[in-house]
Amino acid sequence: MDPQAFIRLSIGSLGLRVPATALTTAKSSIHAFSSCVCEIRLRGFPVQTTPVPFISxxxxxxxxxxxxxxxxxxxxxxKALLARGCFYNSNACLEIVVFTGRKGTHCGVGAKRQQIGTFKLDVGPEWGEGKPVILFNGWIGIGKNKQDSGKPGAELHLRVKLDPDPRYVFQFEDETKLSPQIVQLQGTTKQPIFSCKFNRDRVSQGDPLSSFWLSSVNGSYQETERRERKGWKVKIHDLSGSAIAAAFITTPFVPSTGCDWVAKSNPGAWLIVHPDPCRPESWQPWGKLEAWRERRGVRDYVCCRFHLLSDGQEGGRLLMSEILISAEKGGEFFIDTDRQVQAAVATPVPSPQSSGDFAALSPVVGGGFVMSCRVQGEGKCSKPMVQLAMRHVTCVEDAAIFMALAAAVDLSIEACRPFHRKIRRGNRHSW
Incomplete structure (x- = not known):
């Protein structure tokens, strides 16, 4: 498998200091500097907002x-950042704008944040060379001293670095429930890598997954008249036809009391498994994906929460990601320690024997991207696009386990669909 070239532009080591001559004795002024935020802007990308610690x-x-x-x-x-266009005559730049306070209200009165200053760094040809480069590291003045214009004002500390971060890019060639082929994308070339087999029936006694199914589902597993979505499973096969990863529902997707959809109080769940290297025809748990539906304002979202299972045990769960995806428009599920809001998230590290074995966990300094999966909203033809960081893939089996996770995410969009809605024409075979 050949990776595609990606570059990670990281901004870190943030800090703000203000000379004593620039501070007033008013407590409110000191408090404003202690609660600073910055907007990080790069043309063509969403604006990112992050707090800036005050350095006393x-x-x-x-x-x-x-x-x-x-x-x-x-x-x-x-190419887009270096291009000249109708609305801009110069190359793009990385722009970091620092503000005091936050948007919102204080005691019922609108609180307007104030801009302290701006840091700009032009995009240059070295950005595309694919080499580690520190573009800036240290302190720089970004504001004026309001008390004395002849003296320096606020200073921003930051470290801007480029690192090569190659990725493997895969795509399901059709909807997951239609058992599509999975190809690797390299430019305009498509290379078949896996096949995906979806089944919505109960696991049969002859299937190696049956032992997991019977031990993971509480109570009777016979079909009932209750409205529920269960029995779904997805197997990922390599080019030889061998199943090398799988995902199956362990907790049915059922409507919660008082509503007609799967709620957070009782989420549906998938178990992601891979072959046990020590026991042929057996499977070993790798991760658990929970999904439910949430209504925020006038919009509905599907929340996907993924735990990595340490040593394949429920008790050794490690939260890796919890993402909201628009039920209508779809969105992106990802595992990225730079983008997670929770603290102290570890990154899976493949073991030498691999076969999807990420049981060995260790925190990675600086974190970073692990995987992403882009899916469509409910009722739309979804052909998931999956990206994997090359450093987390040592063999085909490593990639396959993420394909099983991506398939579970995609199917969760439909599994969390309100139960009263009619199935769109042409999809009746999928339920």
Whole structure:
């Protein structure tokens, strides 16, 4: 498998210090500086907002390993950033705008944040060379001293770095429930890598997954008249036809009391498994995906929460991702320690024997991208696009386990669909 070139642009080691001559004695002014945020802007990418710690001691330097924000760029992104267009005459730049306070209200009165200053860094040809480069590291003045215009004002500390971050890119060639082929994308070339087999029936006694099914589902597993979605399973096969990863529903997707959809109080769940290297025809748990539906304002979302299972045990769960995906428009599920809001998330590290074995866990300094899966909203033809960081894939089996996870995410969009809605024409065979 050949990876595609990606570059990780990371912004970290953030800190703000203000000379004593620039501070007033008013407590409100000091408090404003202690609650600063910055907007990080790069043309063609969504604006990212992150807090900026206030550095009170002039001898203190922020930790260089702290990553506040990251952008991931491929070749087409570089060309777009360096291009001249009708609405811009110069190359794009990385722009970091620092503000005091936050948007919102205080005691019922609108609180308007104030801009402290701006840091700009032009996009240059070195961005596309695919080499590790530190573009900036240190302190820089970004504001004026309001008390004395002849003296320096606020200073921003930051570290801007480029690192090569190659990825494997895969796509399901049709809807997951139609058992499509999975191809690897390399430019305009499509290379078949896996096949996907979807089944919505109960696991048969002759299937190696049956032991997991019977031990994972509580109570009777016979069909009932209750409205529920269960029995779904997906197997990922290599080119020789061998099943090398799978996902199956362990907790049925059922409507919660008082509503007509799967709620957070009782989410549906998938178990992601891979072959046990020590026991032929047996499977070993790798991860658990839970999914439910949430209504926020006038929009509905499907929340996907993924835990990695340490040593294949439920008790050794490690939260890797919890993502909201628009039920109508779809969206992106990802595992990325730079983009997670929860603290201290570890990254899976493949073992030498691999076969999808990510049981060995260790925190990775700086974190980073692990995988992403883009899916469509309910009722739409979804052909999931999956990207995997090359450093987490040592063999085909490693990639296959993420394909099983991606398939479970995609199918969860439909599994969380309200039960009263009619199935769109042409999809009756999938239920």
């Amino acid at each position: 001691s002039p001898e203190t330097t922020p930790n260089s390993q702290n990553i506040a924000s990251s952008f991931y760029l491929q070749e087409s992104d570089f």
